[in-house]
Every structure is written in structure tokens, then in C-alpha cells.
Amino acid sequence: MNLGIAGKWALVCGASKGLGFGCAQALVREGVHVLIVARGAEALQLAASKLIADSDRPASATVQYVAADITTIEGRAAVFALRKDFDIVVTNAGGPPTGDFRDWDRDSWIKAVDANMLTPIELIKATVDGMAERGFGRVINITSSAVKAPIDILGLSNGARSGLTGFVAGVARSKLASRGVTLNNLLPGKFDTDRLASTMGAAAQKTGKSLDDIRQAQAAQIPAQRFGTAEEFGAICAFLCSVQAGYMTGQNVLADGGAYPGTF
Numbered sequence: 001m002n003l004g005i006a007g008k009w010a011l012v013c014g015a016s017k018g019l020g021f022g023c024a025q026a027l028v029r030e031g032v033h034v035l036i037v038a039r040g041a042e043a044l045q046l047a048a049s050k051l052i053a054d055s056d057r058p059a060s061a062t063v064q065y066v067a068a069d070i071t072t073i074e075g076r077a078a079v080f081a082l083r084k085d086f087d088i089v090v091t092n093a094g095g096p097p098t099g100d101f102r103d104w105d106r107d108s109w110i111k112a113v114d115a116n117m118l119t120p121i122e123l124i125k126a127t128v129d130g131m132a133e134r135g136f137g138r139v140i141n142i143t144s145s146a147v148k149a150p151i152d153i154l155g156l157s158n159g160a161r162s163g164l165t166g167f168v169a170g171v172a173r174s175k176l177a178s179r180g181v182t183l184n185n186l187l188p189g190k191f192d193t194d195r196l197a198s199t200m201g202a203a204a205q206k207t208g209k210s211l212d213d214i215r216q217a218q219a220a221q222i223p224a225q226r227f228g229t230a231e232e233f234g235a236i237c238a239f240l241c242s243v244q245a246g247y248m249t250g251q252n253v254l255a256d257g258g259a260y261p262g263t264f
């Protein structure tokens with residue numbers, strides 16, 4: 001299917017690896033120009049080289065990168081200094097740490113809210129009016145299945161991402177909707193990325209079980225009996241960015257191999 005977005009410009013945050021990289025790769029394969037962002041310059045440069053070397057990339061699709069912390073004012077300024085107008089914005093940064101809410105002070109909460117709620121809101125604020133003027137725009141926020149099915153040790157994530165979800169639900173239904181701009185959230189369940197490996201590593205340490213046992217036990221709880229891949233996640237993101245998805249806005253799209261047990 002031709003997604004109709006070749007030649008558009010996308011900002012993809014948190015894209016040196018994992019789900020962000022998957023989104024960037026899927027968009028580049030559709031002929032979208034991408035600007036990818038992450039903090040670590042070396043891994044980011046490597047990711048850009050991989051995207052450029054991808055044999056499925058149309059030669060017309062360009063790849064740029066900026067090493068920046070997207071959760072800071074300076075980081076976002078560095079991105080927008082390179083390019084102001086984006087047709088597609090994929091918001092993403094690392095998830096907050098796990099833990100017991102009794103141990104989190106105000107600072108822990110401010111960091112989580114900054115990274116997982118206020119940063120996407122700032123990126124939306126900086127880009128959607130330009131999208132509306134041009135008559136096309138797509139914002140995809142990478143959030144978490146924890147928004148639909150909260151996990152106790154992920155309290156910082158549950159809280160901050162729910163704030164973003166409420167905000168997006170309102171903005172998506174504003175006048176932007178009649179001007180070709182859609183905003184949707186993409187909710188990953190368990191995907192095989194470094195983030196998942198590190199949470200499983202922590203579980204292995206805590207329980208004394210082997211990493212393999214933890215992996216198998218966690219995969220066994222998912223109806224699909226496996227973790228998702230960044231490539232699968234990226235394909236869903238690219239579809240949400242497509243011309244064909246123009247009538248879909250304000251949605252929370254869950255990709256979790258069937259793990260969420262509800263009908264809706």
C-alpha cells in the first residue's frame with residue numbers, strides 16, 4: 001500500500017534504537033525525510049548510517065540527525081534550529097524508572113512529567129499550527145500499554161503518560177481536526193528493545209532467576225507468546241502517519257500481542 005507520505009518531513013525523537021528507530025526506519029522506507037534525535041551521539045550517528053544504508057530506502061528520502069536531550073529547552077531549540085516545519089512528529093524519550101511511590105520525591109515526579117508529558121506537549125505546540133497551515137500533519141506519541149492497564153511499579157509512567165493522554169484527547173478534537181492534522185498515541189506492550197532487556201535484567205537480579213527464565217515467563221503471559229519487534233511497531237506508526245489514516249484522531253492504539261484482557 002502506498003501511504004502517500006513520500007517527501008514529507010518527520011521529526012522522530014528517541015530514535016537511535018528501539019521503538020523510535022523502528023518508526024524512523026518505517027517512515028524512511030515510505031520515502032519520508034527524517035530528522036532523528038537521541039542524546040548519545042555515537043549511537044545516533046550509527047542509527048543514521050543504518051537508515052541511509054537501508055536497501056528499502058528510496059534514494060529521495062534524506063536522513064538528518066541531532067544529538068540532543070529532547071526533554072530540555074536547549075535540546076528542542078537545537079532540533080528546531082535545524083528545521084522548523086515538520087509534517088510528522090513522533091514524540092518519544094526514555095521511560096521513567098520503576099519503583100515504589102513512597103520513595104519518589106517531588107523531583108522524581110517533575111522529571112517524569114517533564115519527559116513523558118510536557119516534552120510531547122511542547123513539541124506539539126511548536127509544530128501543529130504549521131501543519132494546519134499546510135493542511136496536513138501527524139503527531140504520534142509513543143506512550144505505553146500502562147496507560148490502559150497501569151502497572152504498580154510504573155507509577156511515574158502511569159501518572160505522567162495519563163496526563164499526556166488527556167491533553168492529546170482534547171487537542172485532537174480541536175479545530176486542528178478539520179485542517180488535516182491528526183494526533184494519536186501508540187501504546188506499546190512488551191517489545192524486544194534495550195529498555196525491555198534492562199527491566200528484565202532488574203527483575204532477574206531481584207528474584208535471583210536467570211534472564212532466560214524471566215524472558216520465557218514474561219513471553220508466556222502474552223497471548224502471542226512472544227515480544228513485539230521494533231519493525232512491527234514502526235509499521236503501525238507509519239500507517240498512523242499515512243494519508244489513509246486521515247480520519248483517525250485522538251485514539252490510543254494498543255500494540256501488545258493481545259496482552260490487554262479487555263474488550264475495549
Ligand SMILES: NC(=O)c1ccc[n+]([C@@H]2O[C@H](COP(=O)([O-])OP(=O)(O)OC[C@H]3O[C@@H](n4cnc5c(N)ncnc54)[C@H](OP(=O)(O)O)[C@@H]3O)[C@@H](O)[C@H]2O)c1
Nearest residue numbers: 014016017018019038039040070094095144190191193195
Ligand atoms: N519496549 C517496550 O516494551 C516498552 C513498553 C512500554 C513502553 N515503552 C516506552 O516506549 C518508549 C521507547 O522505549 P524503547 O523500548 O524503544 O526504549 P530504548 O530501547 O531504551 O530506546 C530509547 C531511545 O530514546 C532515546 N532517548 C532516551 N531519552 C532521551 C532524551 N531525553 N532525549 C532524546 N532521546 C532520548 C535513547 O537514546 P539516548 O539514551 O542516547 O538518548 C534511545 O534512542 C519509552 O518511553 C518506553 O518507556 C516501551
